[in-house]
Amino acid sequence: MNGGTTSAGHFCRRGVKLFVVESSFAVRIAEVYASIQGEGQFAGTPSVFVRTTGCNLRCWFCDTPFTSWKPEGPHVSVADLVRQVREFDINHVVLTGGEPLLQPDCVPLCEQLLTVGHFVTIETAGTVFRPAAASLMSISPKLANSSPARTGDADAARWHARHEQSRSQPEVIAKLIAAGEYQLKFVVDQPSDLAEIATYLSDWPQVPGDRVWLMPQARSREELQSRSDWLESEAVRLGYRFSSRWQIAQFGNQRGK
Numbered sequence: 001m002n003g004g005t006t007s008a009g010h011f012c013r014r015g016v017k018l019f020v021v022e023s024s025f026a027v028r029i030a031e032v033y034a035s036i037q038g039e040g041q042f043a044g045t046p047s048v049f050v051r052t053t054g055c056n057l058r059c060w061f062c063d064t065p066f067t068s069w070k071p072e073g074p075h076v077s078v079a080d081l082v083r084q085v086r087e088f089d090i091n092h093v094v095l096t097g098g099e100p101l102l103q104p105d106c107v108p109l110c111e112q113l114l115t116v117g118h119f120v121t122i123e124t125a126g127t128v129f130r131p132a133a134a135s136l137m138s139i140s141p142k143l144a145n146s147s148p149a150r151t152g153d154a155d156a157a158r159w160h161a162r163h164e165q166s167r168s169q170p171e172v173i174a175k176l177i178a179a180g181e182y183q184l185k186f187v188v189d190q191p192s193d194l195a196e197i198a199t200y201l202s203d204w205p206q207v208p209g210d211r212v213w214l215m216p217q218a219r220s221r222e223e224l225q226s227r228s229d230w231l232e233s234e235a236v237r238l239g240y241r242f243s244s245r246w247q248i249a250q251f252g253n254q255r256g257k
């Protein structure tokens with residue numbers, strides 16, 4: 001990890017306020033690409049995805065195993081990441097993973113992107129807190145249905161206890177919710193998951209139903225369709241929002257789409 005310690009300053013060029021970033025700031029990155037936000041309240045919005053690599057969880061259904069089970073990718077300087085993002089000429093930026101908040105230099109990265117005018121969404125599982133500023137904190141708490149024990153292989157068995165110890169961090173969720181705009185997204189695999197979500201949310205009475213999004217667990221179009229069929233009506237019945245997963249519907253979970 002490459003966290004710098006010096007604070008940064010501002011200067012102006014062509015009327016745009018820029019942030020001078022400490023050159024040692026860097027984030028380990030799996031990919032940077034432009035696509036359409038597929039989930040939650042900004043579904044359908046053209047966005048640049050900055051996908052960090054590395055995760056403290058090992059969900060069995062992880063749709064980006066190249067950031068978790070087999071993390072890959074180089075460290076890229078914050079200055080270079082901002083340059084790459086700006087080349088797309090797209091306002092919305094989604095900092096995702098993996099778990100982006102594991103990496104300290106996501107804080108200056110977000111600061112810089114916001115300073116030059118981007119709308120920044122951070123996608124997090126809500127297990128690690130950093131004071132990273134965002135336009136929207138998109139929190140996806142992981143339920144018991146995420147346990148890697150379900151896959152039954154040796155790697156999963158090793159990760160099971162670690163995953164279970166890490167996946168629920170209410171004090172982190174409290175700080176993330178208090179920090180500003182947020183949404184909560186739950187991955188639903190089976191109808192029985194809905195009772196766990198209700199129990200979970202009973203600890204957060206301040207969270208209104210329209211900030212809660214239920215999404216089908218899906219890594220293929222077939223899974224997406226079969227779970228959407230019942231989950232959409234259940235979300236409406238329970239007073240939550242339903243979110244499809246546009247990227248799976250369109251591309252069947254191809255990388256970089």
Ligand code: SF4
Nearest residue numbers: 055057059062068098
């Ligand atoms: S938290 Fe997200 S990135 Fe990490 S293992 Fe689970 S689904 Fe994958």
